[in-house]
Amino acid sequence: MFHSSYIEISKSALQNNINFLKQQVGPNVTFSSVIKGNAYGHGIEVFGPLAQACGIDHFSVFSADEAQRLQDALPRPATIMIMGYIDNPELEWAIEHDIEFFVFEPDRLIEAAKAAAKIGKPARVHIELETGMNRTGFSPSELDHLKTILLKYSQHLVLQGLCTHFAGAESFQNHERVMAQQQSFEAQRKALEESGLVPKQTHTACSAAMMGYQDTHMDMVRVGIMQYGFWPSPEVYSQYVSRQKNRTDPLQRLINWKSRIMSLKQVPQGEFVGYGSSFQAPRDMVMAVVPVGYAWGYSRSLSNQGQVLIQGHQAGVVGIVNMNVMMVDVTDIPNVQKDDEVVLLGKQGSQSISVASFSELSSQLNYELLTRLPLNIPRVVVA
Ligand SMILES: *Cc1c(COP(=O)(O)O)cnc(C)c1O
Numbered sequence: 001m002f003h004s005s006y007i008e009i010s011k012s013a014l015q016n017n018i019n020f021l022k023q024q025v026g027p028n029v030t031f032s033s034v035i036k037g038n039a040y041g042h043g044i045e046v047f048g049p050l051a052q053a054c055g056i057d058h059f060s061v062f063s064a065d066e067a068q069r070l071q072d073a074l075p076r077p078a079t080i081m082i083m084g085y086i087d088n089p090e091l092e093w094a095i096e097h098d099i100e101f102f103v104f105e106p107d108r109l110i111e112a113a114k115a116a117a118k119i120g121k122p123a124r125v126h127i128e129l130e131t132g133m134n135r136t137g138f139s140p141s142e143l144d145h146l147k148t149i150l151l152k153y154s155q156h157l158v159l160q161g162l163c164t165h166f167a168g169a170e171s172f173q174n175h176e177r178v179m180a181q182q183q184s185f186e187a188q189r190k191a192l193e194e195s196g197l198v199p200k201q202t203h204t205a206c207s208a209a210m211m212g213y214q215d216t217h218m219d220m221v222r223v224g225i226m227q228y229g230f231w232p233s234p235e236v237y238s239q240y241v242s243r244q245k246n247r248t249d250p251l252q253r254l255i256n257w258k259s260r261i262m263s264l265k266q267v268p269q270g271e272f273v274g275y276g277s278s279f280q281a282p283r284d285m286v287m288a289v290v291p292v293g294y295a296w297g298y299s300r301s302l303s304n305q306g307q308v309l310i311q312g313h314q315a316g317v318v319g320i321v322n323m324n325v326m327m328v329d330v331t332d333i334p335n336v337q338k339d340d341e342v343v344l345l346g347k348q349g350s351q352s353i354s355v356a357s358f359s360e361l362s363s364q365l366n367y368e369l370l371t372r373l374p375l376n377i378p379r380v381v382v383a
Pocket residue numbers: 034036083165205206207208222223224225226232
């Protein structure tokens with residue numbers, strides 16, 4: 001093992017999560033696995049084939065480069081849909097490779113039709129509608145223009161999907177806004193259908209919308225965070241468990257991020273540990289040096305805050321997290337040894353370290369911390 005840490009990805013946890021999530025929508029709704037942000041840090045090349053082995057045949061990515069990485073990694077064909085970034089030079093490549101993509105501007109739609117005409121194969125487009133997030137999407141005022149283009153180029157464009165994205169379905173605070181978005185979507189859908197423009201699929205739901213708003217399921221759900229065993233917010237979790245008899249979390253985390261103790265150090269009472277003076281030993285102590293630092297995504301903000309697991313015990317980060325190493329307090333762990341396994345994230349024995357417990361500041365932290373796990377940490381599939 002050349003690397004100072006590695007990330008285990010659990011197949012049985014993923015299968016458990018996918019089974020649970022598919023149950024939420026039933027057999028008639030397509031389940032699209034969202035793998036943007038390097039599969040939320042899990043690694044596209046590892047997660048894609050694993051998800052396929054667990055029964056997934058539809059994937060959503062953010063950009064053309066992610067679509068390419070995924071397609072190269074998958075052993076069997078699957079539908080791949082780009083939800084965000086694709087530029088004109090990539091259009092022909094996408095159409096050639098059966099990649100579907102969101103379109104949210106008239107110019108791109110025309111370019112897609114032209115690229116399709118050029119290579120003699122229709123483009124499968126998902127028209128994204130603006131319904132109130134104000135990020136991407138055709139606005140209602142552009143609807144007539146959109147209709148004109150779709151009808152004019154109908155030979156080269158397959159209206160594969162009609163879609164939108166909710167601005168914060170994970171919080172009750174946004175309830176009115178989500179409802180307004182749904183209404184706007186329905187109104188625009190109707191207007192298009194009255195002109196004979198009927199999409200093959202309509203889809204709007206992310207994880208939070210899928211759990212909280214049944215009406216948003218339509219033909220397909222686009223599920224990211226929950227596949228990986230994390231809830232979009234504590235609100236969505238408590239709303240779900242409060243309706244269950246056993247009140248246990250049905251999801252399992254896939255990730256275990258592990259390293260080993262590189263060295264042990266006796267530190268006498270009164271000495272400072274590491275750079276500067278942020279930690280002074282209040283007693284004679286034993287420190288373990290762990291070869292992971294902020295260069296591998298272990299945030300510097302966890303200095304004197306983070307917890308790791310060694311021999312099934314919690315051990316606190318001491319002093320400043322360095323670029324490549326950090327120190328943890330193992331004074332109270334009997335028989336601690338050099339080379340002992342260190343769990344930075346995930347389970348060891350009966351204990352676990354969750355991303356959110358790194359800091360309870362914000363539920364969005366799960367998304368951010370996961371996706372910051374660098375590409376160069378090896379990912380290993382475990383049962
Ligand atoms: C990220 C994303 C999703 C999935 O969101 P989760 O909260 O991770 O389920 C769905 N749709 C779009 C457009 C997205 O960008």
